[in-house]
Amino acid sequence: MARPPKRPRIATVDDWQTGSASEPGFVTALARGLDILRAFGPADDLLGNGDLAERTGIPRSTVSRLTQTLTALGYLRHVERFEKYQLGAGILALGYHRLAASGVREAARPHMQALANAADCAIAMGTPDRVTMIYIEVCHGAGPMILRLGVGSRVPIVRTAMGRAYVAALPERERDLVLRRLHDADPDGWAETRRALDEARRQCRDQGYCVAVGAWHDGISSAGVAVTLDGGSQVLAFNCGGASHRLTRPLLERRLGPALSDMAERVRRELFTAPAGSMPATVPLQAV
Numbered sequence: 001m002a003r004p005p006k007r008p009r010i011a012t013v014d015d016w017q018t019g020s021a022s023e024p025g026f027v028t029a030l031a032r033g034l035d036i037l038r039a040f041g042p043a044d045d046l047l048g049n050g051d052l053a054e055r056t057g058i059p060r061s062t063v064s065r066l067t068q069t070l071t072a073l074g075y076l077r078h079v080e081r082f083e084k085y086q087l088g089a090g091i092l093a094l095g096y097h098r099l100a101a102s103g104v105r106e107a108a109r110p111h112m113q114a115l116a117n118a119a120d121c122a123i124a125m126g127t128p129d130r131v132t133m134i135y136i137e138v139c140h141g142a143g144p145m146i147l148r149l150g151v152g153s154r155v156p157i158v159r160t161a162m163g164r165a166y167v168a169a170l171p172e173r174e175r176d177l178v179l180r181r182l183h184d185a186d187p188d189g190w191a192e193t194r195r196a197l198d199e200a201r202r203q204c205r206d207q208g209y210c211v212a213v214g215a216w217h218d219g220i221s222s223a224g225v226a227v228t229l230d231g232g233s234q235v236l237a238f239n240c241g242g243a244s245h246r247l248t249r250p251l252l253e254r255r256l257g258p259a260l261s262d263m264a265e266r267v268r269r270e271l272f273t274a275p276a277g278s279m280p281a282t283v284p285l286q287a288v
Helices: 013-017 028-038 049-056 060-072 089-102 104-119 161-169 172-185 187-207 249-272
Strands: 076-079 084-087 122-129 132-139 154-156 210-213 220-229 234-243
Touching: 028 049, 028 060, 049 060, 049 084, 060 076, 060 084, 104 122, 104 132, 104 234, 104 249, 122 161, 132 161, 154 161, 161 172, 161 187, 161 210, 161 220, 161 234, 172 187, 187 210, 187 220, 187 249, 210 249, 220 249, 234 249
Parallel strands: none
Antiparallel strands: 076 084, 122 132, 122 234, 132 154, 210 220, 220 234
């Protein structure tokens, strides 16, 4: 009987950036190309080779070759008028194909919307990217929103309940890598960051969710929860957020946190253990 293939041990992006990537399975040219694409932020429409070289630390001559290649493949678009680049349709197609193939959004959306309606707040699902979480699904209640974020929005891992819950749910090896990355991003603030992450981990262990009040923006509060899939190889993170004067700490801790945790568990069970359509998206109104 043939043995199952071993999971490859590949150097991380952090190892490559510090010059310590020596694993034969790590392709530096590919990593650099992907780093070029990552350099584009939500507010960046156009970036030149100089901008990309500065953001990535890759030599400008190498950046020039990479941008030409990525343009030829459709992942970048060259705007001749400004001699700069913008993300092309190819990168958008990759993202949408990934989301569509996973089925996670389709499974989560009814449950998220039900809780958003019942609690009259925003419910988001996110996935990590370096030191941020990217929203891949958002459902809004009917009430006024002072911070209306949509799909594609980024929030910091260390200052949001979603991000902190994500870190708390990671297996030990992956969590150590993320903690190192967060430390390197802000070494001066690391002591405060580590205390907040440790407290969030304690909250998630003891009550199944964590809360953040005014940690990211004054006047914004949220509860966060994360669930592991595929034996820990994937972590889904959710939050429930809104104005602090409405989502007070007692409300988050007594009602919304538990309701969010229950919602996330329903999504996890529907994805991997329940037949399709067997779990209608219902949220007890008394819970929120």
